[in-house]
Amino acid sequence: MLYQMLEDDFDVEIIGPASNKGIWFPLRSLKGIHIKISRTRNMLKMIDGEIVFASKPLIGSFGVGILAKILKGKKLLVDIDDWQLGFIKHEYSKLNFAQKVIRLVKDLKRFFYIDSYWNCMLCEKLLFFSDGITVSNSFLKNRFKGTTIYHVRDETLFNPERFQKNALREEHNIPINDKIILFLGTIRSHKGIESLISAIHEIKNQHVKLMLINSCDDNYSLGLKNEAESKLGKRVILLGPISFEETPEFLAIADLYVIPQTESFASSGQIPAKLFDAMSMGLPIIATNISDIPDILQECGWIVKSNSPAEIASAIIHAIENPDEAIKKGKKARQIYLETYSLKIVKPKLTNFVFEIIQNSKS
Incomplete structure (x- = not known):
């Protein structure tokens, strides 16, 4: 960039x-x-x-x-x-x-x-x-x-108006009525993916599914993929690395984006770039209270405690059960992105x- x-x-x-x-x-x-x-x-x-x-x-x-x-x-x-x-x-x-x-x-x-x-x-x-x-x-x-x-991110490339969610889901064999919770990026121990997997596992609604797109294949990542498959079964969609140009397409498929960062030396000095990816595509976001994330999200997302699968699960359920609020937050995310981070x-x-x-x- x-x-x-x-x-x-x-x-x-x-x-x-x-x-x-x-x-x-x-x-x-x-x-x-x-x-x-x-x-x-x-x-x-x-x-x-x-x-x-x-x-x-x-x-x-x-x-x-x-x-x-x-x-x-x-x-x-x-x-x-x-x-x-x-x-x-x-x-x-x-x-x-x-x-x-x-x-x-x-x-x-x-x-x-x-x-x-x-x-x-x-x-x-x-x-x-x-x-x-x-x-x-x-x-x-x-x-x-x-x-x-x-x-x-380039607001012309990361633009939700370029994509049709239903058509993309049909192309990727994802049912329209499934609620896709997305994490896209490099899996590292400070990213809190364990909490996200546990949160999805706690949710009883079988239509709530985790899409995990990982850009590396080290032992830690492979272990987490195995954990996700073991706990979630058919409720997890595991994908390998995608190109930068494909990123907005997969964001357009999702219903929610979750950033479950944990508090650590690694996360204290990091703002995940994928936060801005999700904002640019008008996705409602659930994120932990780490680094500048709460200040950036403001009223366009839900902030939860780190290392708390229960809070993440509760926020996901709330977003799914209140679609109008989720849509409003997604639109606000896109607006803030265009005004400040584009x-x-x-x-x-x-x-x-x-x-x-x-x-x-x-x-």
Whole structure:
């Protein structure tokens, strides 16, 4: 989305490392984006623009940007959309003292991995090299300062008027009278999917079904899928990764979107981008009281306690039994999105931010 917000005013290209699997699946099908893939050690040679805009404070992005600043005189910006060190602290919190020591030693050996403690910790310490920082929520702003740029979506692509729910359900063999509760994204332990599965299990209405669309296939995700199938049987629809362009289609199929984040180091510095996906598509939303979520949702969703399947279940039942209220909240979500978080609204803010960096470098 940074690319899309800047491409009209600047010549933009994406340079980055990739594993043997290539470009991240949800982005592979995007057209019109100039992407160069290279090994990390060759990325510096490929940088020829005035400004390097690093994605996340990591060695493979921000570290390369620091070298470009020192050796090539480039201006260096960094976008911090999640608290990377928080993800690692969350994992470390599950370990005992001996396990933490072992993990710290291992992380030193795997320094360049994005989930290495030393990689994330060092890059946070080196943020003084940056000429500007953008962040995605108030936690990150308090920690790193910078300019807040929320996750945005193109309101012309994420537009509920483009889709017919009944036709899409027929295409995907989903009964019209089923109530589809959607979670779409990367399954991680701080996402609270266990609570969502338990909440659906508590609901007696057999037409209430969970659609779980997951973008990865690690052991944790596979375990949760097995748990969902065991508890819910035919009341769960499990799908693998979908492309970014397919996302609004599956949102259009759903009746409710649930964001069951748990309170943790990982979630404190994160605003799920899927929150804005759901708002843009006019879906009523149930979410936990984590990070900036309550402030963003305001009157366009229901806020529940984290780690509370009973509260999630109660909110789902309420939304289903009060369809007029749910529709009203969905329309309000779309309105707030268009007025505050859409591409049209946020794009000028980011563009002006970059222009100011350029202007300051010339003065």
